[in-house]
Amino acid sequence: MLVRKAARMLLAALAVLLPLTALQWAGQATATAAPVPAAARTVYYDASGSQEFKAAVDEGAAAWNAAVHNVQLVPASGGARATVTVLADDGWPRTLPDGFGAGTVYMGREAVNDGFYPPRIAAHEFGHILGLPDNRNGRCDYLMSGHSSPVSCTTTAPHPTEAAQVERNATAGFTALTPGKEVWYDGCFAF
Ligand SMILES: [Zn+2]
CATH class of the missing domain: 1.20.5 (Single alpha-helices involved in coiled-coils or other helix-helix interfaces)
Known part of the structure; x- marks a missing residue:
């Protein structure tokens, strides 16, 4: 038994x-x-101080999330610590980066008053947060062209070249970037 x-x-x-x-x-x-990273890097942003731009900020983040896989921008909630703070003021839109996926974004009303499209401004500033410099080539299909593109431009999707660079940045991380590129993070980037 x-x-x-x-x-x-x-x-x-x-x-x-x-x-x-x-x-x-x-x-x-x-x-x-699968040769891709085990998990996408999640960058939490706090847009609670972005006032009338909150929906535009979420739209800008969603545009990046649709275009890249290695990093995702997620609204901070439920105690998640945000590394990106999004604020609003009457100045020019700008980003004070603090490494990859971190920093402070100002959704400045000056560009909005000039007619620029707020979700595109948000997507542009998130581009800085994700390690992209300004690229004032005047093209609407590039997010980082910023104020060099026409005010009529409402594109929020990054150019494939920009998306590819962000994919590489997300994989490499801030410390792995070359010294020349690290300069991007030291200053303030305007729209
Ligand atoms: Zn810029």
Whole structure:
């Protein structure tokens, strides 16, 4: 009796353990097959101080989230610590970066009063947060062209070149960037 009971317990234990082991193997196989990072970096932003621009800020973040995979911009909630603070004032829109995925964004009303599209301004400033410099080439299909693009431009999606650079930045991280690129983070970037 004792032997039979022990055998039943062993079988029951195996029934539990075997699927778990198979799942672990499956997980390892998946991790090995995919060369992408195990998890996208999540950058939390706090837009509670962005006043009338809160929806525009969320729209700018969503545009990046749709274009890149290695980093995602998520509104801070439920105690999540935000590394990006988004504020509003009457100046020119600008970003004070503090490393990759961190800093302070000002949604300045001066550019909005000039007719620039607030969600595009937000996407541009998030571009700085994600390590992109200004690129005043006047093109609407580039976010980082900023105020060099026409005020009629309402594009919020990054150019594929910009998205690719952010993918690389997110993978490399701030410390892995070259000294020349680190200069980007030391100053203030205007729209
Ligand atoms: Zn800028």
